[in-house]
Amino acid sequence: MVRIFLSIAMFILVSCSSGHEPDALSVAVAQEPPSADLMVGASVSGRNILAGNVYERLLAYSDGKIVPVLASSYTLSDDGRDLSISIREDVLFHDGSRFDVHDAVLSLNRWMDSYAAASRAAGGARFAEEDGRAVIHSDSSLALFPMMLSSSPQCAVMLPSECIEDLQPGEIISSSVPGTGPYRIGRWNEGERIRLEPNDDYRGEKPEIGTIDYFFVKDPSIRRLGLESGQYDFIDMVLSDDIPGLEADSGIRLLEGSETGSIAIVFNKKEGISTDQGFRRAVALAVDREALMRACYGEHGYSIHSDYMEHPWSVDPSLDAYGSMDLAESARYLRESGYSGETVRILVSNLTDLDKIAVALAQSLEEAGIRTRITVLDWAAFLEKRRDESAWDIYVSALSRVMLPLDKLYLSPSSPGGLEDSECLGLIAAVGEAGSMEEARELWEKAQIRLWEYVPAIVPGHYSTVYASSAELLGVDLSDGFHFRNAYIGNGSR
Amino acid sequence: MRRIFARIASSAAALIVLSFAVFTLVALSPGDSSAYILPEDAGEEAVEAYREAQGLAKPFGIRYAVFLSSFLSGRWGETIAGSEVAGLIASRVPVTLSISLLSLVMSLAAAIVSSFASLERKTPASAAVTAFAALSASVPLFLSSMILILVFSVLLRLFPVAGYSPLSQGIGEWLGSIFLPSLAMAALHSSLFIMVFRKALRESMGSGYALYAASYGMARLDTAVHIAFRPALPVLVSVAAETTAAMLGGSAAIETVFALPGLGSLMVDAALSRDASLAGILVLLAAMATAAVSIVSELVIFLLDPRRTEAV
Numbered sequence: 141m142v143r144i145f146l147s148i149a150m151f152i153l154v155s156c157s158s159g160h161e162p163d164a165l166s167v168a169v170a171q172e173p174p175s176a177d178l179m180v181g182a183s184v185s186g187r188n189i190l191a192g193n194v195y196e197r198l199l200a201y202s203d204g205k206i207v208p209v210l211a212s213s214y215t216l217s218d219d220g221r222d223l224s225i226s227i228r229e230d231v232l233f234h235d236g237s238r239f240d241v242h243d244a245v246l247s248l249n250r251w252m253d254s255y256a257a258a259s260r261a262a263g264g265a266r267f268a269e270e271d272g273r274a275v276i277h278s279d280s281s282l283a284l285f286p287m288m289l290s291s292s293p294q295c296a297v298m299l300p301s302e303c304i305e306d307l308q309p310g311e312i313i314s315s316s317v318p319g320t321g322p323y324r325i326g327r328w329n330e331g332e333r334i335r336l337e338p339n340d341d342y343r344g345e346k347p348e349i350g351t352i353d354y355f356f357v358k359d360p361s362i363r364r365l366g367l368e369s370g371q372y373d374f375i376d377m378v379l380s381d382d383i384p385g386l387e388a389d390s391g392i393r394l395l396e397g398s399e400t401g402s403i404a405i406v407f408n409k410k411e412g413i414s415t416d417q418g419f420r421r422a423v424a425l426a427v428d429r430e431a432l433m434r435a436c437y438g439e440h441g442y443s444i445h446s447d448y449m450e451h452p453w454s455v456d457p458s459l460d461a462y463g464s465m466d467l468a469e470s471a472r473y474l475r476e477s478g479y480s481g482e483t484v485r486i487l488v489s490n491l492t493d494l495d496k497i498a499v500a501l502a503q504s505l506e507e508a509g510i511r512t513r514i515t516v517l518d519w520a521a522f523l524e525k526r527r528d529e530s531a532w533d534i535y536v537s538a539l540s541r542v543m544l545p546l547d548k549l550y551l552s553p554s555s556p557g558g559l560e561d562s563e564c565l566g567l568i569a570a571v572g573e574a575g576s577m578e579e580a581r582e583l584w585e586k587a588q589i590r591l592w593e594y595v596p597a598i599v600p601g602h603y604s605t606v607y608a609s610s611a612e613l614l615g616v617d618l619s620d621g622f623h624f625r626n627a628y629i630g631n632g633s634r
Numbered sequence: 635m636r637r638i639f640a641r642i643a644s645s646a647a648a649l650i651v652l653s654f655a656v657f658t659l660v661a662l663s664p665g666d667s668s669a670y671i672l673p674e675d676a677g678e679e680a681v682e683a684y685r686e687a688q689g690l691a692k693p694f695g696i697r698y699a700v701f702l703s704s705f706l707s708g709r710w711g712e713t714i715a716g717s718e719v720a721g722l723i724a725s726r727v728p729v730t731l732s733i734s735l736l737s738l739v740m741s742l743a744a745a746i747v748s749s750f751a752s753l754e755r756k757t758p759a760s761a762a763v764t765a766f767a768a769l770s771a772s773v774p775l776f777l778s779s780m781i782l783i784l785v786f787s788v789l790l791r792l793f794p795v796a797g798y799s800p801l802s803q804g805i806g807e808w809l810g811s812i813f814l815p816s817l818a819m820a821a822l823h824s825s826l827f828i829m830v831f832r833k834a835l836r837e838s839m840g841s842g843y844a845l846y847a848a849s850y851g852m853a854r855l856d857t858a859v860h861i862a863f864r865p866a867l868p869v870l871v872s873v874a875a876e877t878t879a880a881m882l883g884g885s886a887a888i889e890t891v892f893a894l895p896g897l898g899s900l901m902v903d904a905a906l907s908r909d910a911s912l913a914g915i916l917v918l919l920a921a922m923a924t925a926a927v928s929i930v931s932e933l934v935i936f937l938l939d940p941r942r943t944e945a946v
Contacts, residue, residue: 174670174671174907176716181671182673182674254680308687310688330715331903362893365783365787369787369791517664520669552675
């Protein structure tokens with residue numbers, strides 16, 4: 141009996157010690173994309189896994205420049221109101237069909253229907269086919285449109301026209317829809333993994349990494365242990381507490397991405413005590429920003445500055461008069477405000493430890509003499525509750541990096557707790573109307589300074605995701621999320 | 635037989651009530667699946683279009699009726715992410731079933747071996763088995779899982795840390811992927827098996843037929859194996875049935891720790907993403923499996939001891 145048991149045990153042990161293919165990659169990620177529809181959804185996980193790999197845009201943002209991908213070129217008229225895009229002729233979808241301007245026009249228009257910022261920027265205009273090119277004519281400036289096309293969180297990816305034509309209103313794209321990228325979706329086992337397999341017919345240089353398996357592993361400890369055991373080659377969202385241990389492991393490389401988003405404490409400017417600008421300034425001066433960020437991220441993976449935007453829109457944060465803690469000034473503003481001891485209702489979701497920030501915020505406010513009550517909900521319930529502007533005074537959220545100020549949720553008048561200051565709104569609108577990126581940046585600086593005065597929201601800091609990989613995995617692109625397009629397995633020399 | 639039919643009929647009624655309760659809870663929870671599919675700043679128009687396309691705009695009663703009729707007809711539709719529900723569940727069943735059955739086998743083996751090894755009271759073996767049972771019952775599943783992963787996966791590199799390999803990839807890989815989760819589950823459940831079965835075995839050893847055998851000079855272990863074992867089995871079958879039902883319906887924790895794509899984690903995801911239809915189908919299936927396990931266990935108990943007609 142014992143012999144039989146030992147034989148079975150040995151058989152299991154021998155069988156499961158096999159490794160994976162040398163050019164294959166095993167990646168553990170915290171979140172699964174909610175769907176394959178990158179035009180409609182704005183999930184970071186969807187962009188990391190599918191954008192660029194499976195589905196491609198016409199233009200991409202790389203090293204501070206807009207470069208063509210599926211476009212061969214684009215031209216913007218001198219007045220910035222006409223944009224014309226030429227399409228590459230050597231592009232095939234994964235099903236072998238040829239990508240053409242008709243696919244591009246339908247894809248771009250579906251993207252604009254889904255992406256409110258693009259629709260607003262174009263003033264209701266849509267793309268059309270003209271002389272074999274995708275062209276849009278607008279009454280407003282389209283100077284920022286190439287930037288949107290290249291880097292918006294809702295991706296302007298190219299899909300076959302027949303797939304778009306078959307969609308009912310509100311219907312989303314399924315993972316069976318072919319893309320044009322260097323990888324195709326081999327399989328998507330919901331809740332387990334997405335396997336990307338090489339697209340042998342890809343037009344350009346093929347990636348060195350063949351198959352990539354993205355496993356959905358919610359528990360950060362398991363991701364770490366999987367990396368340490370060699371089961372995974374790359375993991376995302378490393379916990380701060382795990383960093384010292386991983387740093388000490390010579391077989392593991394820690395990687396810090398660029399700033400991928402910011403924490404936002406957003407005031408309700410439509411109802412309740414937060415409508416008072418003095419109260420908002422009192423809160424801004426009472427907040428211990430370091431404590432808030434540390435509560436969520438520990439010792440690593442964030443920076444403290446009150447910029448609303450990340451690079452390349454940064455504005456000198458020393459210009460923010462309410463950007464650092466000053467309890468005496470806070471008390472003065474609180475006295476001058478209409479605050480009379482009522483409970484300030486803080487709304488937060490339990491997503492990615494945001495509730496810890498809410499607790500630290502409440503502590504800061506209580507110490508400043510402001511009574512608080514926190515409501516923690518799951519994401520769906522949080523969004524529903526946030527729509528009811530009589531139910532909260534402050535909400536805490538994390539906003540992933542956007543390439544244009546127009547994309548910042550809390551800078552829209554229709555967003556929950558909406559921004560209603562005409563000066564702020566005028567400056568933000570002017571950014572969208574700018575004739576060039578340089579002009580847009582200058583206008584944004586003015587808008588940011590005015591926003592710091594008005595305090596529609598407080599940004600205590602920006603987070604940057606920490607990743608870890610096996611030491612042999614090199615060439616991972618961390619400029620916007622993580623991508624393995626140029627990655628390879630090696631010992632440091634290529 | 636009449637009692638079995640009556641049991642099936644009462645189970646069916648309970649299933650309908652249960653499905654209604656779960657569908658109601660998920661469907662009427664604040665928020666809906668648009669929160670997961672659409673971007674945070676989606677306008678009311680986009681949200682309404684999505685709700686219309688997904689049938690979420692219909693009145694609750696109609697939604698439930700559609701759900702129930704589609705469940706009964708076997709046309710289970712798609713998840714909010716667009717996967718076919720029937721196919722998704724079919725891919726998840728083997729995972730939960732594998733770890734449940736293997737941990738059941740482990741628990742039974744632990745109960746039988748340790749009960750025979752600690753038949754005598756107030757012996758070191760008895761104390762050791764009692765201590766093991768107390769320890770395994772008190773260590774949280776998460777902690778025992780972590781310890782197993784650290785030892786067997788990270789230090790010894792014998793098993794994968796997480797994930798599931800289907801049987802089609804080879805029996806060794808399949809067993810390797812379910813071994814640690816099953817062991818962690820078995821460690822948790824085996825204490826009940828051990829304490830209940832050992833008590834039943836000891837009582838059986840004290841019965842007239844066992845004493846009669848012993849008086850004829852039969853060795854104590856032989857008496858336990860050949861005489862006392864079978865009368866003690868019904869209680870073990872009963873505990874095994876209850877535990878199996880609990881494993882099938884409540885495997886979410888172990889599946890989350892080991893990143894296993896089973897039914898438990900699917901149920902959690904369905905509830906969080908407000909997929910009321912998927913959640914309702916899963917609860918109905920879990921309840922049907924529980925009822926089936928219960929009926930089978932009572933049949934087995936009846937076969938083991940036909941005098942127990944009251945059980946059936």
